[in-house]
Amino acid sequence: MSDQPVRFAVVGLGMGITHCKDLVDAHGCELVAVCDRSPDRLAKTAADFGVRQYSEYDELLRDPDVDVVNICTPSGTHAELTVQALRAGKHVVCEKPPDVTVAAVDRMLEAKRASGKRVMVIFQARFEPVYQHARTTIESGALGNLIGLHGAVTWYREPSYFVCPGMWKGTWALDGGGSLANQGVHTLDILQWLGGPVTEVYGKFGVYLHEIESEDKTVAVLTFANGALGTLTTTTAAYPGLNRGILVHGTRGTFQIDDDKLKSWRVRGESPEAEQAEETRLMDTYGAKEQREKSTASDPFAFATRGHLVQFEAMADAVRNDVDPPNTLETSRHTVEIFSAIYESGRTGKPVRLGSLH
Secondary structure (H helix, E strand, O other): OOOOOEEEEEEOOOOHHHHHHHHHHOOOEEEEEEEOOOHHHHHHHHHHHOOEEEOOHHHHHOOOOOOEEEEOOOHHHHHHHHHHHHHOOOEEEEOOOOOOOHHHHHHHHHHHHHHOOOEEEOOHHHHOHHHHHHHHHHHHOOOOOEEEEEEEEEOEOOHHHHOOOOOOOOOHHHHOOOHHHHHOHHHHHHHHHHHOOEEEEEEEEEOOOOOOOOOOEEEEEEEEOOOOEEEEEEEOEOOOOOOEEEEEEEOOEEEEEEOOEEEEEEEOOOOHHHHHHHHHHHHHHHEOOOOOOOOOOOOOOOOOOOHHHHHHHHHHHHHHHOOOOOOEHHHHHHHHHHHHHHHHHHHHOOOEEOOOOO
16 A cells, blocks of 8 residues: 555544544544434534544445544444444454454454454553553563562442433443443453463452443452463442552562553662662653643543554554554454453352353
């Protein structure tokens, strides 16, 4: 493909507004069309960005100027819309999670392989510099053998968040769950991205504050293939909303990350002084700054970074060079497998081995 901008269309203008804003600023990307069922929202967004508008998805897919379709609709619709786009000859960027069941993700994988097109899943935390450094450190062996990986998402959502007209959050069919499948899925994904495959889970969940059919509190124990143990707790019932954080420790060190900012880092070095110097350097690079951007702890439409923008640029490069982008369906499937197994464990009261759900 030439060096001309890769042309994107955004479907679903709730979360999709973030995609539109970042596509406009992303190098090598061009927003050319939007699609939504709400006439008012569709018309306003098309006018704001100066792009074509489609109320019908089929019409959008027939637009020859669209190279990539960004799917930002409810999670439980992702597989169906992705398969349609791939069959129409479009590449796909799909919001997290790729869908709400492993079987649905497998249908997406089958369509991707048949089409020869590229699919990228939005897990923007993987692009955060602090997680990139953490992964490189783990892969280098500097942290030693992994012992524990622990994540916590202690957020708050007002009860009214779940009762807006047309709201699909907190439903099993369209959200796949609650605080785990939606808000906590980024942290879960980072744990498996850093720690490697999970082989077994034991989980419990419940509804404590909100009138929803899924859950607003989940806890889980994770067993990793490398022998490490992990824990994950997620909630949208922790007023007024606290940090999202992870702690990872191995035989040679420990680090903590809160809200994508380094909180502490100590890895064995040549001397205590050398260890302290490394921590100081990394805190200066990846630590919290005095002027923090708005947290997502209590605001569902606040974003701490513009990780989507970086992902869109990576997708454009992949399309131009005819290679797989980062965050492929293959690397994202396991995250859906894990949260599905946690829910299954919570329903049965028994540990669940990964690979047993389809």
